[in-house]
Amino acid sequence: MPSTQTSSQSQPAFARTIESNKVSTFAAFHWLSLAVSDFMKAPIISIIYGLIFSVVPVAIFYLVSTTENHLIILPATIAFALIGPAFATGLYDVAWELEKGHTPTMSHSLKSMFRNPVGEWGFAILLMICMVAWTRIAALLHALYPNTVNPTMEELAAFLGLGTVVGAIIAAVVFTISAFTPQIMVERRVDIMTAVASSVKAVNNNVSAMFVWALVIVSFVALGFLTSGYGFVLIMPLLSYASWHGYIAVIKTKRERNYE
Numbered sequence: 001m002p003s004t005q006t007s008s009q010s011q012p013a014f015a016r017t018i019e020s021n022k023v024s025t026f027a028a029f030h031w032l033s034l035a036v037s038d039f040m041k042a043p044i045i046s047i048i049y050g051l052i053f054s055v056v057p058v059a060i061f062y063l064v065s066t067t068e069n070h071l072i073i074l075p076a077t078i079a080f081a082l083i084g085p086a087f088a089t090g091l092y093d094v095a096w097e098l099e100k101g102h103t104p105t106m107s108h109s110l111k112s113m114f115r116n117p118v119g120e121w122g123f124a125i126l127l128m129i130c131m132v133a134w135t136r137i138a139a140l141l142h143a144l145y146p147n148t149v150n151p152t153m154e155e156l157a158a159f160l161g162l163g164t165v166v167g168a169i170i171a172a173v174v175f176t177i178s179a180f181t182p183q184i185m186v187e188r189r190v191d192i193m194t195a196v197a198s199s200v201k202a203v204n205n206n207v208s209a210m211f212v213w214a215l216v217i218v219s220f221v222a223l224g225f226l227t228s229g230y231g232f233v234l235i236m237p238l239l240s241y242a243s244w245h246g247y248i249a250v251i252k253t254k255r256e257r258n259y260e
Contacts, residue, residue, distance in 0.1 A: 020202035035241035057229030091240035146213035182249035
């Protein structure tokens, strides 16, 4: 009678998860220092991607200034944070090439977007669904906005309070499923369920470190918007490179990696 197999190889692909390491609470600052080094090694490619990323926030400020509708800022900011990871794949490839001791090129980084097309574009669609859900919720929350010309802070309290709580919950969920998902799919070409499950498990295994990393991301994104979006030319490459180093540090591999 054949024995029952219980190894990970016998499990369906969607049930697998990749093991993770435990990192220090303030590891994010080390990842940022390595990101600066990566930026200096590939400045032209980094700036090109930074310019591409800056188009979205600059467009947001343009719409706000032309329509004079400042309510666009909150949902647009969250939406930008949601879809950002899907478009950082090219920068992950640059960091990966530097890790391997290669000279990164723009053509090679662009090809990375099609290395795992089903998983990567599936993940992009997942983030877009989250973005659409948030914009619909934001539209519903707008009903709480006071109907006065110059509302007081007390009148705005319900609108701002509920909007902040709902936005924080959605952002936390998206951060958990996306912290390492795109990096895993870029390097390992696994299915989206394996990547997402591995990311969730890794974040739960490093709650304090991931909380600090999330605060760093929020701070950098806020800084980018304080510069009317132009700061993202530098900020997005740095955050993407730091995310890659976070992935190297947290997600386990069978081979030793000395690029962290």
